[in-house]
Amino acid sequence: MNKTDVKQADTAKPKKQKKISMKRRERTFQAFCYIFLTIIAFFQCMPFWLKLVDATHSPDFLPEPGKIYVWFTDFTLSNFKSVIEYGKLxxxxxxxxxxxxxxxxxxxxxxxxxxxxxxxxxxxxxxxxxxxxxxxxxxxxxxxxxxxxxxxxxxxxxxxxxxxxxxxxxxxxxxxxxxxxxxxxxxxxxxxxxxxxxxxxxxxxxxxxxxxxxxxxxxxxxxxxxxxxxxxxxxxxxxxxxxxxxxxxxxxxxxxxxxxxxxxxxxxxxxxxxxxxxxxxxxxxxxxxxxxxxxxxxxxx
Amino acid sequence: MNTTASGEMKRTGNGLFKSIFTKFRRRFKNEISAYSIIGIPLIWWVIFFVIAFIWAFLASFTDMRGGYGWEYATTYTFNNYINIFKAGSQQANSFWNAMKVTVIWTLVMTVLNNVMGLLCAFLIKSLKKGGKVFLALLFWPSLVSAVVSADITKTLFANDTSGIFNQIIVACGGNVVAWLENPNTALFAMMFVSFFFGFCQKLLIYYSSIISIPENYLEAASLETNSKSKVFFKITLPLMKNAIVLNTLLSIIEGFKILGPMQLIPSEGTESVMLLIYKTLFEAPSKVGQGCAYAFVLFLFIFIISLVQKKIAGKEETSIE
Incomplete structure (x- = not known):
């Protein structure tokens, strides 16, 4: 999928080639690189962030079904203490x-x-x-x-x-x-x-x-x-x-x-x-x- | 010679013995100093590698079960190997089913990892600023342990609506999928996480290969053409051949030895060969002989693949010259 993205971007360019200067093309390519890599990096880090948010819910917290918690709700650090204690960490x-x-x-x-x-x-x-x-x-x-x-x-x-x-x-x-x-x-x-x-x-x-x-x-x-x-x-x-x-x-x-x-x-x-x-x-x-x-x-x- | 030496030793006593000793020391000076350093590591290696290898090889011909020792074996036969290749036998069924999963895993992971690794390496290289930052950001998830990534797989692909993938599907109007209960979707889930967090190990090798390409080649090429993809496919890619061969080989070998996700994420029908070997060896009744035979067949596969790969790589190199 990502490969075809690149190809499309490249094949689309020659048509407009006369209009757009080299500099402009280079700039769009750079922007594409940054956006693509940022998206990947973001989605790679996201599961760990979700884990961290998950780890700070208090034990009695009941999440609403069908909702992803991306920010701390019912924040507590007691889970870390409990896991160290009961998991013999x-x-x-x-x-x-x-x-x-x-x-x-x-x-x-x-x-x-x-x-x-x-x-x-x-x-x-x-x-x-x-x-x-x-x-x-x-x-x-x-x-x-x-x-x-x-x-x-x-x-x-x-x-x-x-x-x-x-x-x-x-x-x-x-x-x-x-x-x-x-x-x-x-x-x-x-x-x-x-x-x-x-x-x-x-x-x-x-x-x-x-x-x-x-x-x-x-x-x-x-x-x-x-x-x-x-x-x-x-x-x-x-x-x-x-x-x-x-x-x-x-x-x-x-x-x-x-x-x-x-x-x-x-x-x-x-x-x-x-x-x-x-x-x-x-x-x-x-x-x-x-x-x-x-x-x-x-x-x- | 021995007798004269000992006779002389008796006559002249300690002096001659000393002179022979110093002669010996002088003559084998290099060997003494070399082996005094590597002697212990080599013996170590012989014990835990050579002897272990021979032990496993011999054990694969026995019917050893229930324990790990020759007292548990009675006969030496080829039965373990025959069972694997005999159509219809229970061992053949489980082995080739596991092989199917392993081969699918290996193919998909090799292609995905290498395509994505190459693409990202190329993109990072083309960045004017911040390439190193992206490299650092993308690489660290591949260092996370199998236990943790299995846990992440279980949360992302949870069977109820608590998993993100199910939420996306529900949001798009679909039904909840029990990801880890169906062999196909479970395998997909494992592959997804393994690929998404792991491809950066390949990316790193590609990146170091791509930055070692002389800049003037690329400049010369960009004078000829405007198309970045043309430069990439005609100049960059051929120059990265060594890295590609190395990465493909590494991916294939890793793929054949895959065990972590299958073992740590409980699901039916996703048994890999390594998991089968592990189960045969260590789950009661431990069929040690059969397990070792599985391991040697797997080793044979890996060995043949790496030989083929070496041959392909070698041929192309000579043809370029």
Whole structure:
């Protein structure tokens, strides 16, 4: 539909071409762009706004059927308080933070170490390691769902947060993302460092980390958001073991049906959904630069 | 050689052992430093990827059910795979029904995401001011978790008049639609939300590709013609081929692995392959063998598609050269 809009606009123009100057045409095109993009952005944000309005209705509020509430009526913040209390959100927040932060940090070290060695060091067996890693990039992790579950049982970590942290740590895609960037670090800098007596690990932390900071930041943020939003593997482990230390925010909200009757449930759920999205939005606002750069890096491939 | 080495070691004792050790260290200096860094990650990867892969592959040939271990399996046969391809069997029915849903999903989402992503990238690029702002505004909804977007789907497409889509239909004089109760409309609802919030991930890749096109190409083209669409289709689009191939491949793979909306929005008849795999593996009685076989057939599909895609991309590249 949108495509045809553009085409129509373009085919309609040549007829009037003589009358309308280039400048005028350019201006109408610009206006069209702004209006079109604004409409899309507006409709994308609208559901979240409606959720927010929904979340601030007081529990006894009865909406009129057939009416959309776009502004606050019967405003209260008690839903946020209730959902935190009854959804055990603080406890879940602890689990989520532990899961997300430790997974992101460990995964970053793994990816940087592998990326650095595979892009900058010369050693026997490098080609074999690289080809095998490359070849397995095609295999979706979902194939190994049962096997990873079995492994967490075998290691005895299926009832602890470790069970959702340890399995996916080595992200091969991330390794190649990072190593593609690190190829551009000049060898001379690394050589100079080792002449000055830098060990491998010091080189990694003092030189490679700062020089590859943009790509590492991008990887960290993407991983952080992905881990924060993850629910499949935690849900598998939680539903089979029922351990509290696997109860992440996503699971908490997914299973949250307080059965208060009326519309109270929806209001509480809306409040919870807003709460679990806030960290993502904060991340986005703070690290926008790196998030919006990820296209650059994956476009290289 | 071993015997002489050990004999010498006995004679000269510690000194020779040390010299062999230092020789070894000098000779494999690079390897030692490299593997000391990547050794643990590699072992990690071998455990959670290679061993897991082999385990799942072997398990797919067994009749393992009710538990996750070899004690639950009795025989090694091809039955799990035969069942999937045998017409009329219950496994084949559920698998190919799920495959149908998945393929529809993949096709629609790939086309919509890429067309919309390309269009928006082009529009944002042509803006004189504020392009970055729009990029930022459009992108953030794609970071929202599956749980939240499932909840949004449920409110937008609620079965009674509380949902916006039903209100629009009622306002236009239609009847209330029970969106999530009919498989077709439920799938439409899931697709709509998934597309509307998610297409910006593709947009980002297209945008970075479109801004990397040298400005002078476009200037030269705009001297020749007045039509913006001509420039777009003749110059911009061919130069973005890499991004298009990458995005299409990503969309197809994502589409085949879709699970979130189907699982989080309760509805009949919208089971995707991944959901079928999940249910077979983890819902009692967990038929682990059969589930692994499903997963490997799905993997085969994804693998073939990416090979075909690679071949197409490679051919065109050589023909341009």
């Amino acid at each position: 603080f406890q879940a927040l602890g689990v989520s933070l532990l899961h997300t932060v430790s997974f992101t940090a460990l995964s970053m070290f793994v990816v940087v170490a592998l990326g650095y060695v595979l892009s900058k060091k010369r050693f026997r067996g490098k080609k074999i390691v690289t080809t095998i890693l490359m070849a397995t990039m095609m295999i979706p992790g979902e194939v190994m769902l049962a096997a990873n579950y079995k492994l967490t049982i075998a290691f005895g970590i299926n009832t602890s947060t470790l069970g959702i942290i340890l399995p996916g740590l080595v992200n091969v895609f991330g390794v190649f993302l990072v190593s593609q960037y690190m190829v551009n670090i000049p060898d001379s800098v690394l050589e100079a460092a080792s002449i000055d007596g830098c060990g491998e690990f010091r080189k990694l932390f003092r030189i490679v980390f700062p020089m590859a900071k943009p790509i590492i930041m991008t990887y960290v943020i993407i991983t952080f958001i992905g881990t924060w939003n993850e629910y499949l593997f935690p849900m598998i482990l939680y539903s089979t073991s029922g351990s509290e230390s696997l109860y992440t925010l996503q699971l908490a909200m997914q299973n949250f049906y307080p059965k208060w009757g009326g519309n109270a449930d929806t209001y509480l759920r809306s409040a919870g959904m807003i709460l679990i999205t806030i960290p993502i939005i904060i991340m986005y606002i703070v690290f926008q630069k790196y998030i919006l750069n990820q296209g650059n890096t994956s476009g290289i491939k």
